[in-house]
Structure formats: C-alpha cells, structure tokens
Amino acid sequence: MIGAVFLIFGATGDLAKRKLFPAIYSMYREGKLGENFAVVGLARRPRSNDEFRSDVREAIVEFARHDAAENGEWNKFAEHFQYMSLDIHNVEGFRQLNGLVNELDRKFDTNGNRLFYLALAPELFGDVSFNLREGGLLQTTGWHRLVIEKPFGYDLPTAQKLNGQLRQVFEESDIYRIDHYLGKEMVQNIGVFRFANSFIEPLWNNKHIANIQITLSETVGVEERGGYYDHAGALRDMGQNHMLQMIAMMAMEPPSRMHPEDIRDEKVKVLRSLRAFESDEAVKEDVVRGQYVQGEVNGKMLPAYRDEDKVNPDSHTETYFMARVFVDNFRWAGVPFYIRTGKRLPSKTTEVVVEFKNIPDGVYLAEKQKLEPNLLVFRVHPEEGIYFKMNAKDQGASGGITPIALDFSHSSEVGFNTPEAYERLLYDAARGDSTYFTRWDEVAHAWEYVDRIAQAWRNAEEDPEFYAAGSWGPERANEILAKNGFKWWPIFGQATQR
C-alpha cells in the first residue's frame, strides 16, 4: 500500500481537474491507496479546504470512471485533501507548506514520503524545485519524487537547461517525466505482445515487415490552448514525445530484464538510431508540415487555425505533422516508419499498423489473385485491441481468396472502464516504477531529431501546406507513401479514406 503525501502544484488548473483528481479517486476506490495518504492542492488563488474539496468532488463527478461515493464514504476520502494558497516564488510560503506537510505526515502516517506533481507551466518547474529544497520539503527520511508534465523544453538547449535546474535538486531516478501515451493500455501492450509471443519475434524485422504506420489523429482544433499551441506546434506537441516514444516501443530490442532501466536502455538505443536528416532538402522530401484552414464537418463550417483564439493571424505553426522515419539498425534498416498527427482530422484515432511483406509474386497463389498484405494493427483509441488481417480461402468452390480478421477487442473483454493513462502513471510514480516515464537521455535524443526538422522549417520561411479542417491533411502525406509503393491503411471504422 502506498503511504505518501501528494503535493499537486497547479491544483486549480485543467489537468488537475480532468486527470489528476479522478486518477487519485480511482486509485482510492480500487484500494490501491489505502488510508495512509494525503493530498495537498497548491495554487495562487484563495480556496478554503471545503471549497477545494467541493472542486475535487465536481471534477470527480464529471471526469472519474467510478461513480462519486455517497456522503459517508465521500467524507472519508475528502478528509485526506487540504488546500494551501501558494505562489511558487514565495520561499517563505514553502516553509509554511513544509509545516503543513509534516502535520499531514504524522496524521496519515505517510513515513515522510512525498510526491510532488507539477501540473504547472514548465517555466515554473525550476523555481519550484529550488523552493522545495529551500523550504525544507526534501528533509525527511522518506522518498521524494518529482512528477513533471510536458513540454520538457522547446528544443534541446532549453530542455538541457531545464534538466540542469531539476538535477541540482533531484536525482535522475527521482524525476518522473510524464508522457501520457506510455500510460495507455494498448501502448503498454505493444511490448507484451511482441515479447510474449514466440511467433511474432522471428517476423519482427526488415525481412518480413514492409512498413509501419503510426497515426495519432484528433478531430479537435486548438480549443483554449491557442497561446501554448501556436508556440509549440504539432512537431513539438505530439511528435517529439508521444510519436517518437511509440516508435521506440515498436522498434526496441527485448530488454534483458523487466527492469525500468533495462527497458529504457533499449528505447534510447532506438532513438539514437533514428536517421538524422542531413539537409533541409531531405526534410522537405520526407516531412509534411500542415496547417488547417476553414473546412466543413457535418454541415458545420469550422474556422481556420489562423482565426482561432490566441493564434497569430499570420501563424506558420503546423497543426499537422507527418514524416517518413528510418531506424538505422540491423533489425530495421530500410523499413519506413510513417508517422502522422494532426488537429481537425476526420477522426480521433490512435493506431499502429504493421504491414508485412507480401508473399513472392511468382508463387501460384499470388499469380492467380491480387493478395492483400498481412496487417497487424494495435488499436489504442477509441477501440482498444489487436487486429490481424490475413488471407484465407473464400467460401464455396470458386477457389478465391478473401481477407479475414483475427480481432481481439480489449474493450469488449474488459469494457471501456480500463484505467486511464494518468491513473496508471500516478500509481507507478507512487510505487517508484519508472518504466513508463521518459528518462533524460530519451528526451535529449528525441529533441536532437526534432530540432533538425524545426531548423529546416525555420530556414525555409515558407507557409505550411494548408489542408481543410475535416480532411486527412495535405495530399503530400499520401504521395510520400506512394513513392515507396505504399498507402495509408484506412483507420479502423472508416471505410473510405483518401
């Protein structure tokens, strides 16, 4: 059972409301937390404990996957929550906070263990760490872990600077960098499926795999996050972290032990093997930078990105990013990984498609029929499952061949009520399991790769390629696959696609 005080910085913010409080509640309802815990909400705006607890309850009613408890049980849970108004620049405030946390430590018997969750703008991460130390919050005999949100820097130099600040206070092993895609059920299942099935491993290489396609598509625009997004763009918002992490999960070698460091060692080798773009022309050839313009979806006209709130009307920021990526090692040499992500695309889907090489052209069956290649699909969202497309005999005497599917639906086995990514990750951080958090060297290699692309875009000073809201992005994303004789496989549930 976990015994710890959770200090949530940014407790009045969106992330705390939508993800963190519901995650803590689920952990509690499932008996993972026990009673030896306390949660301290921290932010500048004033709140009494009662007001804070009522905010937490509202968040749980709206976003948790468990029903909100009846009053008696709710009160028991809510007693663990306290609020303190604190500006993170106020060192004296941190000393008072330490007094409060010591009290809670005694009251809830949490052994001096402290988990600091920074649901704050990244510019504040460094100051919070210093003030945690100055305020005496790290002077207990228990463990002290820092959980931080993305974005981890804007590029490699800013990430290095931020990391340097954090490392003055925390050991690398106590820093838990969130990439919430690594907390998703089916992303975690990639490793298990690959390494726990003897028939997969011999096929998992460039002899048998033709290409891998990773799609992280979203229907939403930038919503209220125009200010942040216009600075970041799709490459930094989704590419540098979630997409490269998914490539790492797909391409890594089997770790020698199921230990977080061994697993992360294997992932970092993949990131180090990404083929760097050698010139701006190479970026231009293999990368698409798109931005949505007005488009009609379900009879409704959606605005162009440049007309969104808090977005520069001349913005060059990409809302779509697609690339052909190579992992230059023995296993993957020559296999393109096609990755794409974007806002205002036709569906909210996360999927990985592995396209296997087809049987040789000259053999009897292939001469007679146009055979579809075998596909293995990891469905991460909205369905969770694994789908295998194969060829089998058509019914009857025609001698034809038809594609069939082996379809495992995790969602229908266990329902849609599987733990949310933040739930798993918060629980892992509290247990000290860093497997699904990104280590500094992974982050640094990912920035190196992405920075080269960003530099080429800066040098070009061109408009992004425009696409209509509600479409699948710029046409060139199709052409890049077509050059190698491939096409994007339709997203699950979408019969037609450009």
Ligand SMILES: NC(=O)C1=CN([C@@H]2O[C@H](COP(=O)(O)OP(=O)(O)OC[C@H]3O[C@@H](n4cnc5c(N)ncnc54)[C@H](OP(=O)(O)O)[C@@H]3O)[C@@H](O)[C@H]2O)C=CC1
């Ligand atoms: N929201 C999301 O879905 C996601 C968010 N993230 C990341 O999580 C982090 C938080 O995001 P989000 O919750 O959306 O942001 P919000 O803007 O909604 O919340 C920011 C929080 O920080 C507090 N805050 C701001 N300045 C200070 C200060 N000087 N001292 C103390 N508290 C301060 C605010 O409270 P107050 O004003 O009361 O001080 C508020 O609680 C960011 O790094 C973001 O990139 C990452 C992925 C998804």
Ligand SMILES: O=C1O[C@H](COP(=O)(O)O)[C@@H](O)[C@H](O)[C@H]1O
């Ligand atoms: O990290 C981010 O992810 C979300 C998409 O996450 P998902 O779990 O809903 O697929 C994205 O909307 C956001 O821009 C980005 O910062």
